[in-house]
Amino acid sequence: MSDLVVVEETQILAEQADSSILAEEVKTIEILAVADQGPPGPRGLPGPEGGATLVTVGAVPLSGHSAVACNSAGLLVPADCTNPSHRGAVLGLVADAYSPGDEAVVQTAYVLEHAGWTWAPGPVFVGTAGQPTQNLPIGALFSQALGQALSATRVLVDVQPPITIA
Template sequence: MVACNAQGELIAADATNPAHRGAVLGVVADAYSPGDDAVVQTGFVLEHSGWTWAPGPVLVGLAGQLAQAPPTGALFSQVIGQALSTTRVLIDINPPITLA
């Protein structure tokens, strides 16, 4: 997951960072280096053979990671998709909910 910082740069989204509430844009499915053009995607199915999701919502986690529960210290919760299977997530960004 990526968010946009005050300089308009993509950074790893983090549910413990108050500046990321409302700034989460979507997923960058491919690796990129700072300063490179990157494609941020939403509204698609993302698949990874190493995942083991349970059916249900997927949230913004820590340091760009996806999670199925708010991480310790989370200041907001934001559903970014739904686990369709153990290895597939439909990315669909929802508005954040303030926790603290």
């Protein structure tokens, strides 16, 4: 903490014959010592890597490398472009599989790689049942880019706002 000294002065500006006094109060604050940084606090639990967030998985298990959305309870579910409640609720992709109740790491700005993918360069969209796609399925109610395919096995996750189709 800083040590502070407060000096108060009263300067009499005028004194009247009827015993009234016009005075001005002046406060001066002087800092005598500057505070030093205190000791560091305890280290918190490690969070996800940058470009990710932790969200609890809902009642349905999540497959790895799938698109996810938040349901009305704020829990993760497989994202689906044919489900109107998922419009505006898609968060990103998960790299790993998760069970109900797990804290899942959702990638929101990250390069995700999966040997089982066979992308063509270009946008990757929310498909059905959590599966990312480059071709919207029949019955899609909205289109939402999850990111860009950088190669056949790599996607730069960069979720964009949804576009209503139907």
